[in-house]
Amino acid sequence: MSSQQYQQQRRKFAAAFLALIFILAAVDTAEAGKKEKPEKKVKKSDCGEWQWSVCVPTSGDCGLGTREGTRTGAECKQTMKTQRCKIPCNWKKQFGAECKYQFQAWGECDLNTALKTRTGSLKRALHNADCQKTVTISKPCGKLTKPKPQAES
Numbered sequence: 745m746s747s748q749q750y751q752q753q754r755r756k757f758a759a760a761f762l763a764l765i766f767i768l769a770a771v772d773t774a775e776a777g778k779k780e781k782p783e784k785k786v787k788k789s790d791c792g793e794w795q796w797s798v799c800v801p802t803s804g805d806c807g808l809g810t811r812e813g814t815r816t817g818a819e820c821k822q823t824m825k826t827q828r829c830k831i832p833c834n835w836k837k838q839f840g841a842e843c844k845y846q847f848q849a850w851g852e853c854d855l856n857t858a859l860k861t862r863t864g865s866l867k868r869a870l871h872n873a874d875c876q877k878t879v880t881i882s883k884p885c886g887k888l889t890k891p892k893p894q895a896e897s
Contacts, residue, residue, distance in 0.1 A: 791817035796871050799829035799842055806833035806841065811871060829871055843875035844868040853885035860885050 794813040801809035811829050815822075831841045839845065845864030853860045859882040869875045 791815055791820040794825075796827070798840075798873065799831050799871060801831055801841075806831045831870070838881070839864075839879050840873060840875055842870040842873035844870075845879055847881075850883075857882075858885050859883065 792815040794815050797812045799809045799811045801807050808828065808830050810826050813825050813827060817823070832844070844867045846867040847864040848862050850860045850862045861880055861882045864879045864881070866875050866877050
């Protein structure tokens, strides 16, 4: 083997050796990155889910207001916070200011009670409010009108 061939062989070996070291370093770095990620998730899971109070309007019984959130966890940076919220003014407050219902038509007048009723199904709950699935409301029938006789032609 000539000295020139020997030098070429040596350069190829050195290049292959350096490439192998580079690949091993890259794999080791990638493995180290994978080990760090689960530790971060563990810290996040220490904090419990936010539990929110009902929305309290700033003035009146609807419109803009605030609600408070709390969560537990020894490593949590924040365990309490306040959030702005809004209660629509056209919702029936009788069943909770954060609960909206889709109501059926009024039923027939009950002659014993002089009331008519209708049922509503939960349509939407704001801020994960605890709402009843169905509600029933009643109101006075008002004046009972006799059917007008048809005029004969």
